[in-house]
Amino acid sequence: MWPRNILVLLLFCYGEFFDCHMCYLYHLQIMSKNFNNVLHWDPVEPAFPGQKVLYSVQYWRGDDQNYLKKMECQNITSLSCDLTAETPSVYDVYYKAKVMVNGSCHGITTSFNPLRNTVFGPPVLSIRTTASSLHVNITVPKGPNGKSIPNI
Structure with a gap:
């Protein structure tokens, strides 16, 4: 058995x-x-x-x-x-x-x-300066087909 x-x-x-x-x-x-x-x-x-x-x-x-x-x-x-x-x-x-x-x-x-x-990639930073200011734009990385990750 x-x-x-x-x-x-x-x-x-x-x-x-x-x-x-x-x-x-x-x-x-x-x-x-x-x-x-x-x-x-x-x-x-x-x-x-x-x-x-x-x-x-x-x-x-x-x-x-x-x-x-x-x-x-x-x-x-x-x-x-x-x-x-x-x-x-x-x-x-x-x-x-x-x-x-x-x-x-x-x-x-x-x-x-x-x-x-x-796993999320790093945010995308873009910097623009003028004579009197610094503009920093931070956006989340894109997901599949360029879709914004918060919208997934």
Whole structure:
């Protein structure tokens, strides 16, 4: 008879919903600056000399059951993918992303929420002087598509 711990693990990991497989062994990260959300990952060594390594990206929104393909990031050789359009800043919605390498899972991110995980860039300063005054204008950085961050 199988030990109880193994049976519990098998029952817990049954199905793709829990993502319980070797996919978590690789480093993936969604880096978000000013709500521009870009997925980055480490390169994979080819399994044999001359093999072309192709990456494909899928993303998951917290209220969906399945991963969706990021069409612009299928069978690519670069080590990043812009997910800004797929990960809008919605309150209490979390996202994950998955990278496939030549059809096998390379990694899955931890949960990501743009409102909580974005890093803001420095403000934009403009200075204008006249003979009797100094005018300093400070504006917040722009977000995706040139949109003002306070309006996101």
